[in-house]
Amino acid sequence: MITSYDIVKNLVRTEKGTMIEPNRKYLFLVARGANKVEIKKAVEQIYNVKVHDVNTMVVRGKLKRVRQQVGSTTPWKKAIVTLKEGQKIEVT
Numbered sequence: 678m679i680t681s682y683d684i685v686k687n688l689v690r691t692e693k694g695t696m697i698e699p700n701r702k703y704l705f706l707v708a709r710g711a712n713k714v715e716i717k718k719a720v721e722q723i724y725n726v727k728v729h730d731v732n733t734m735v736v737r738g739k740l741k742r743v744r745q746q747v748g749s750t751t752p753w754k755k756a757i758v759t760l761k762e763g764q765k766i767e768v769t
Contacts, residue, residue, distance in 0.1 A: 681718070681723050683708060684711045690768075697757070701729075701762070702758065704755060705720070706753060706755060711756075716731050716756050726766060727760065727764050728760060731756055732757045733754060733756045733757075734754070735754050738751050738752045
């Protein structure tokens with residue numbers, strides 16, 4: 678059985694992520710196979726808030742090189758979750 682914590686891995690704390698917080702939008706790292714409905718239910722269950730909208734995108738892995746060996750970082754899926762009016766996630 679997949680849990681909410683398997684779907685929503687963590688809250689992404691980047692410069693871009695903190696700039697959109699005043700608009701009630703939060704950036705999450707989510708499971709690659711999760712859809713918008715599952716992400717919405719998981720965020721509502723974990724953070725006890727009401728979600729208005731969910732936008733998702735897959736971030737491609739970047740090419741990295743260590744000496745002569747070429748590789749890449751793993752691709753990941755991020756979700757921008759918009760909360761309903763008056764809702765807020767307490768970030769510490």
